Amino acid sequence: MKNFVTIKLKIPQREEILEAMGQYSRAVGYIADKGFKAGVFKRYDLHHLCYYDVKERFGLPSQFVINANRVASQTLKSVRTNRGGKPVFKEFLPLPFDKRTFTFSSDKISLTTIKGRIDVAIEVLEYYWKYLDWSPQTAQIVKTKKGLFIHITFSRDIQDCVFDGETIGVDVGINHVAVTSNKQFFSGGKIKSCMVKFKRLRSKLQAKGTRSSKRLLRKLSRRERRFKAWANHNISRNIVDSCEAGDTIVMEDIKGIRKNKGRKFNFWLYGWNFYQLQIFIEYKAVRKGVRIVKVSPYLTSQTCSRCGNLGFRSKGFFRCPHCGYSLNADLNASLNLAKHDSMTDRVSAAVNQPNIPNDESKAHPVNRG
Ligand SMILES: [Zn+2]
Numbered sequence: 267m268k269n270f271v272t273i274k275l276k277i278p279q280r281e282e283i284l285e286a287m288g289q290y291s292r293a294v295g296y297i298a299d300k301g302f303k304a305g306v307f308k309r310y311d312l313h314h315l316c317y318y319d320v321k322e323r324f325g326l327p328s329q330f331v332i333n334a335n336r337v338a339s340q341t342l343k344s345v346r347t348n349r350g351g352k353p354v355f356k357e358f359l360p361l362p363f364d365k366r367t368f369t370f371s372s373d374k375i376s377l378t379t380i381k382g383r384i385d386v387a388i389e390v391l392e393y394y395w396k397y398l399d400w401s402p403q404t405a406q407i408v409k410t411k412k413g414l415f416i417h418i419t420f421s422r423d424i425q426d427c428v429f430d431g432e433t434i435g436v437d438v439g440i441n442h443v444a445v446t447s448n449k450q451f452f453s454g455g456k457i458k459s460c461m462v463k464f465k466r467l468r469s470k471l472q473a474k475g476t477r478s479s480k481r482l483l484r485k486l487s488r489r490e491r492r493f494k495a496w497a498n499h500n501i502s503r504n505i506v507d508s509c510e511a512g513d514t515i516v517m518e519d520i521k522g523i524r525k526n527k528g529r530k531f532n533f534w535l536y537g538w539n540f541y542q543l544q545i546f547i548e549y550k551a552v553r554k555g556v557r558i559v560k561v562s563p564y565l566t567s568q569t570c571s572r573c574g575n576l577g578f579r580s581k582g583f584f585r586c587p588h589c590g591y592s593l594n595a596d597l598n599a600s601l602n603l604a605k606h607d608s609m610t611d612r613v614s615a616a617v618n619q620p621n622i623p624n625d626e627s628k629a630h631p632v633n634r635g
Pocket of ligand 1: 523562570571572574575586587588589591
């Protein structure tokens with residue numbers, strides 16, 4: 267497994283770079299145009315349709331032509347699904363590089379252009395120095411109003427990391443969208459009201475059944491999807507921000523739980539994508555050097571996080587009849603996850619020392635959602 271990090275550096279607006287970006291962008295437009303007219307959108311087919319033509323016409327190195335082809339194909343595919351018109355491209359699209367077309371050293375980068383290889387002086391900010399011993403993988407040059415930037419992605423093998431930090435349990439989707447054992451509560455109240463609004467609008471539009479209402483429905487579902495992803499990004503960022511490299515996050519393995527109309531039903535009802543939330547947590551965590559452990563959801567929510575016996579949940583609270591412990595049910599579940607012993611794939615129910623002081627039983631949720 268690998269860790270990835272992307273660093274962003276400002277580079278001078280060299281003529282050779284702008285030329286390559288411009289020709290590349292025109293090539294993308296040209297391929298998309300030809301593909302659109304011919305009804306061809308797969309990479310392989312586009313390649314056969316116009317590889318040599320493009321290479322000659324725009325004078326691009328073959329790696330750039332292959333990338334232009336990939337971007338044109340992606341755009342044509344999305345135009346097809348969204349039933350859009352002929353795609354239009356910006357004057358300067360992001361120009362991708364890989365190990366064949368760029369090399370990195372701490373004071374300069376070397377780039378392939380139409381005029382051959384060029385060296386560009388760079389200055390790496392002190393904040394990024396810690397990544398200089400990672401290995402550079404890919405890069406992308408982007409033109410913005412503020413100038414030219416290169417985004418370089420570095421990786422390192424995760425075996426180099428030692429996970430001796432904290433263990434944080436993250437429980438998703440009971441009364442809250444997510445609750446962590448370090449006591450972050452993502453209430454989901456706002457999410458719920460938005461989902462209700464989407465649902466109401468959807469059934470209204472479905473009842474109409476006209477062509478324009480169908481178009482609006484597609485627009486609505488795109489908006490809904492973006493909203494869900496936005497919320498999941500926010501929650502996952504907050505969770506991972508509270509961790510340090512070397513920590514471990516323990517989550518339930520919720521694959522396939524969608525069919526189960528049990529305790530997770532509340533939020534699944536609104537079509538919330540918990541799997542996406544976990545994936546977002548996972549990739550942000552891995553990037554930061556935080557390990558992810560997935561455990562089977564068995565008894566996580568019914569076990570007392572203090573004495574390990576079975577208890578009851580009611581109205582969002584967990585009560586243990588054995589030791590008298592009572593606390594927020596979702597927090598209890600996340601505390602159980604945090605106690606998970608990574609050697610076995612189950613919640614270790616036999617933990618006898620209470621690891622939280624008594625007053626935590628009165629812990630009140632902080633609403634973040
Ligand atoms: Zn107990």
